[in-house]
Amino acid sequence: MLIPQYITKRISAWIMLLGLGALLALVAELPYGGWLQIPILSIVWWRLRLEVPETAKRYFGLGLTFGIGYFLVGLWWLYISMHDVGGMNPILSGVAVLLLSLYMAMYFSAATFTIRYCKQSRIAGLLLAASWVVMEYLRGYIFTGFPWMGLAENQFNGPFALIAPIFGGLACTFLVVWTSWEILALRVRPFTSIITIFATIALTQLAGQGSYTKPFGEPISVRLIQGNFEQSLKFNPQAISQQIDFYVSEIQKQAADLIIIPETAFPWPQNNLPYGLLNYLQNYSNTSLSNLLLGLVGEARGDQEMQYTNRAIGLSPNTQPYQYDKVHLVPFGEFIPPGFHWFIKAFNVPLSDFARGSFDQKPFRIERKNQASVNATITICYEDVFGDELALRIRRSQEPVHLLINMTNLAWFGESQAPTQQLRLSQLRSLETGLPAIRATNTGITAVLGSDGKVIQTLPEFTQATLTVTIQPYSGQTPYVRWGNLPILSLSAALLIWGLIRHRRF
Incomplete structure (x- = not known):
């Protein structure tokens, strides 16, 4: 016994x-x-x-x-x-x-x-x-x-x-x-x-x-466009064309200080987008005085061949386009770690292999008529998991940062708890930095957070909708941003x- x-x-x-x-x-x-x-x-x-x-x-x-x-x-x-x-x-x-x-x-x-x-x-x-x-x-x-x-x-x-x-x-x-x-x-x-x-x-x-931070200037008007497009349509050229048309149409429906579409909302490589699309949107930015932030697949010349990047393009009135390439890539999701290419080929695993952006990329400048511009630090997808890296970017920035923007596409993860998990991460990042945050997503959770991390407004998940809201930029640095x-x-x-x-x- x-x-x-x-x-x-x-x-x-x-x-x-x-x-x-x-x-x-x-x-x-x-x-x-x-x-x-x-x-x-x-x-x-x-x-x-x-x-x-x-x-x-x-x-x-x-x-x-x-x-x-x-x-x-x-x-x-x-x-x-x-x-x-x-x-x-x-x-x-x-x-x-x-x-x-x-x-x-x-x-x-x-x-x-x-x-x-x-x-x-x-x-x-x-x-x-x-x-x-x-x-x-x-x-x-x-x-x-x-x-x-x-x-x-x-x-x-x-x-x-x-x-x-x-x-x-x-x-x-x-x-x-x-x-x-x-x-x-x-x-x-x-x-x-x-x-x-x-x-x-x-x-x-x-x-x-x-x-540790305080309001900066006047609130800005923001429009966050949640397309709610299934990830399974990413290889369907007709569906991709409809997705691009939807976002272009929604962008033009109403002007705002800042209009954002999610990560890879334009899922084709930048040079393969419809002819003149980015110029067309730049002209809209000039005439409407709206700043646009667009998620797409970028292209960068590597040592031997063209490489793709997970990119955000910023279009501001009468200025040169802004570009941010994702820095912290997802292992096996966005890049294949050294020594594992044989495994990917042997099992025919469908994975991406993107190029990495430089760490010291400038914040996106949101231009406003007769007012000081607002600078926003961009993160794409799970980059907002890394609080110390975000704090370091803000600390080393030569321009003051007033706002956090995360662009993501969680359609990869279906109806799971992944969106609520990442929302909590974004809330912690706002609290650590003392800065308000904007989350622009494809399927949710699209949200605007205050400088204390509390949710100001959200869109329901898995709906095609636009969140129109005003958000107050902040200036200053918390002790965590200074010390990490x-x-x-x-x-x-x-x-x-x-x-x-x-x-x-x-």
């Missing part, structure tokens, strides 16, 4: 952690998801503490199981893009999502090793939070990075979002993990832990009362060094 019970006990640990990971991802979509994730993490730490006597291999496997449950639920929409839209083999698509989840989970599991080696330390919660921050940072950089589904963006519906303008999203992550550990410590030192939890939340709310992740990474590194010294001493 002892052997079956032992085996059952071990299997139940795997199932429980897999379920907790899935639950952690599911509650992120709820109105108070950022709050709910904290007690769930406390249960995870409790379960992992029970496994401390076990081998390092089993401990790593249990942490990996928790991460796999989390990322499989959070990233399942990638299957839609690969299989339903991209035409990849269903088994291969499923395996790809599983392997990506496994890779992402490795960072989670590595961070939890702090529990194994510092279980009895009074600063175990701080060390766990520090290691989690370091792992999240590395997840955003290694192999070009994929920091999607971090704990920070969920804090927009949680207690710690207001620290983001000062120390960024990683600071939110630090406080989430530390607070969840303090909840676990209530059994051992209830008074100290209660004081710690309430003081941390109170100080965060107090710190969030500061204002340096403070929170320095704190985390110092804590881990201190913890290592204490561990070796005792």
Whole structure:
């Protein structure tokens, strides 16, 4: 009887952690998801503490199981893009999502090793939070990075979002993990832990009362055109022509300070667009005094051949066209990493291989008659996942930035939680930078956000409509824009060094 019970006990640990990971991802979509994730993490730490006597291999496997449950639920929409839209083999698509989840989970599991080696330390919660921050940072950089589904963006519906303008999203992550550990410590030192939890939340709310940016000039009028075109029509020339005609017609219906169409709304390469189209739209910009921002496929001359780019073209009254080429490309979605071309050819996987834009591209200048121009930093698709890169671009810009604009096409991911996930990311970026944001999408969520990240107005998903709204530009820089992740990474590194010294001493 002892052997079956032992085996059952071990299997139940795997199932429980897999379920907790899935639950952690599911509650992120709820109105108070950022709050709910904290007690769930406390249960995870409790379960992992029970496994401390076990081998390092089993401990790593249990942490990996928790991460796999989390990322499989959070990233399942990638299957839609690969299989339903991209035409990849269903088994291969499923395996790809599983392997990506496994890779992402490795960072989670590595961070939890702090529990194994510092279980009895009074600063175990701080060390766990520090290691989690370091792992999240590395997840955003290694192999070009994929920091999607971090704990920070969920804090927009949680207690710690207001620290983001000062120390960024990683600071939110630090406080989430530390607070969840303090909840676990209530059994051992209830008074100290209660004081710690309430003081941390109170100080965060107090710190969030500061204002680091201020309104700049008069509000601008904006029109965001949501075409709602299926991605499966991208290889249909007649459908593409109808899509281009729709956007051109909608652009001309009403003038505005700024009119935006989504990422690759003109899905043909720039030189293959209908003859004279961009000149025609430039003339409309001149006569209507409207600034236009157009998503299309750009072309750039490489070392040996012409390469394509994911491009935004800006047309302003009586000025030269503006051009922004996407910098941070999606691995396997927009470029093929070195060493993987053989795999793509062997399995006939339909993937793009775009050229990368330069990092120091100027902001888009929105011209206004008899008023100061407004400068907007452009991001395309998942570039707004990388908060530190956006902060660096704003910090290094020779012209002040007053507005964030994200152009995206989430038709790749069907009716999934991907649009709401990216909306939360955009909200965190606005909060970190203190700047309002515009999201122009094909299928949704098209939205306008205030400088505090709160949604001002949106369009319903999967509808063909235009959002007409005014938005107030802001000027100035938050502490996070000035410092980036340096403070929170320095704190985390110092804590881990201190913890290592204490561990070796005792």
